[in-house]
Amino acid sequence: MKLKYAYLLIAGLIILSSCKKDDDPIGEVVPPRLLSEVVIEDDAEIIEFLKTHFYNKDEFETPPEGFDFRIRFDTIAGDNSGKQSLFASSNLITDVISVTSSDFGRDDGEVIDVKLYTLVVRQGVEAGKPTIGDFSILRYEGSLIDGTLFDASSNQPVRFNLSSVVRGFGNGMKNLQTGMGPVENADGTVSYEGYGVGAIFIPSGLGYFNNSPNTLIPAYSPIIFKVDAFAYEPDSDFDGDGIPSILEDLNNNGNLLDDNTDDESESFGVYLANFNDTDDDNDGILTIDEIELDAEGNFVGFKDTDGDGTPDHLDNDL
Structure with a gap:
C-alpha cells in the first residue's frame, strides 16, 4: 500500500x-x-x-x-x-x-x-x-x-x-x-x-x-x-485511546494530521498528532484515563475537572 x-x-x-x-x-x-x-x-x-x-x-x-x-x-x-x-x-x-x-x-x-x-x-x-x-x-x-x-x-x-x-x-x-x-x-x-x-x-x-x-x-x-x-x-479509534478518531479533528478541517496538542512538550523530532497519540497532552496520564467511558469501555464524553473549558485529556496543568 x-x-x-x-x-x-x-x-x-x-x-x-x-x-x-x-x-x-x-x-x-x-x-x-x-x-x-x-x-x-x-x-x-x-x-x-x-x-x-x-x-x-x-x-x-x-x-x-x-x-x-x-x-x-x-x-x-x-x-x-x-x-x-x-x-x-x-x-x-x-x-x-x-x-x-x-x-x-x-x-x-x-x-x-x-x-x-x-x-x-x-x-x-x-x-x-x-x-x-x-x-x-x-x-x-x-x-x-x-x-x-x-x-x-x-x-x-x-x-x-x-x-x-x-x-x-x-x-x-x-x-x-x-x-x-x-x-x-x-x-x-x-x-x-x-x-x-x-x-x-x-x-x-x-x-x-x-x-x-x-x-x-x-x-x-x-x-x-x-x-x-x-x-x-464507523467511530474507529486508530490509537486505542478511547476517543473516536474523527473527534480528534479539533479544528474540523478534514485533516487529522495537524491536530497535535502536545507538540511543544514532546521529544525532539517526535510528531504525534492526537489521533496517533495515547497521551494527548503529554502529562503522563493516558488519554483513556481522562475521558468518560461506559461499562463496556465505549466513549461517552469528555471530562473537565477544573472547569476551565479545556478537557482533561488536553489539559496538562491539572
Whole structure:
C-alpha cells in the first residue's frame, strides 16, 4: 500500500507527487514550489482531463453479462465524440479544501483553497459514508492523469485508516456510500454487494506534492484513484485511546494530521498528532484515563475537572 501521508514518509508509505513541468529527477525530494502556483496548474490539468474524457456510463446503467463494475475512461473523439464529458456529469462532486504551505515545508504563510473532484459512478446501498477518522475496506487503483498506473490493491478488499493515506483520498471517500458484506466465497475469498464505485481526482496539494516515494510519480502531479467502497468501521479509534478518531479533528478541517496538542512538550523530532497519540497532552496520564467511558469501555464524553473549558485529556496543568 503506497498511499501513506507525509508524516509516514519514514515508513516508506508517504505522499508522492510529481511535476512533468520540472526537470528534477523523479523519485527524489525537490525544493517545494509556491503552493499557489501549483494549485492553478493542477486544477487546469484536472479540468482538461474531465472535459475531454468520459467513462463507461452505459455499462453501469445496463450491465452486460459478466460486467465487473470497473470504471474505464476514454477520450471524447471520433466515434465517441457525442459522449458526455466527466466534467458535465451530474455525479461529479467538487469539494473546496483549505491547504497551508507549511504542510509542504514552506514558511511563506500561504493558505490556499484547493479543489478536489470526486466522480460517484455508483452510490453504495448503505446510507453511511466513511470519514477521515474511520477504517475503510475497499479496493483501489492509482494512476497519473496520463493513465500511468503507479499503485493498485489486489482484487481482494484491503483495510486501512483514511488518515494514513494522501489527504485527498480520505476527503474524497466521504462522498461514497458503501455496500453489504462481507460474503465468504467457496474459494476462501470474500465479496461485497451493492458497493460504491467512484474516482477521486486529486491535485498534488492534496496528494504527494513535491515528495515522490517511487520513480513512477514525478513531483507536483495530479493523480486519480478509482475506488470500490466496500465497507467502513464507523467511530474507529486508530490509537486505542478511547476517543473516536474523527473527534480528534479539533479544528474540523478534514485533516487529522495537524491536530497535535502536545507538540511543544514532546521529544525532539517526535510528531504525534492526537489521533496517533495515547497521551494527548503529554502529562503522563493516558488519554483513556481522562475521558468518560461506559461499562463496556465505549466513549461517552469528555471530562473537565477544573472547569476551565479545556478537557482533561488536553489539559496538562491539572
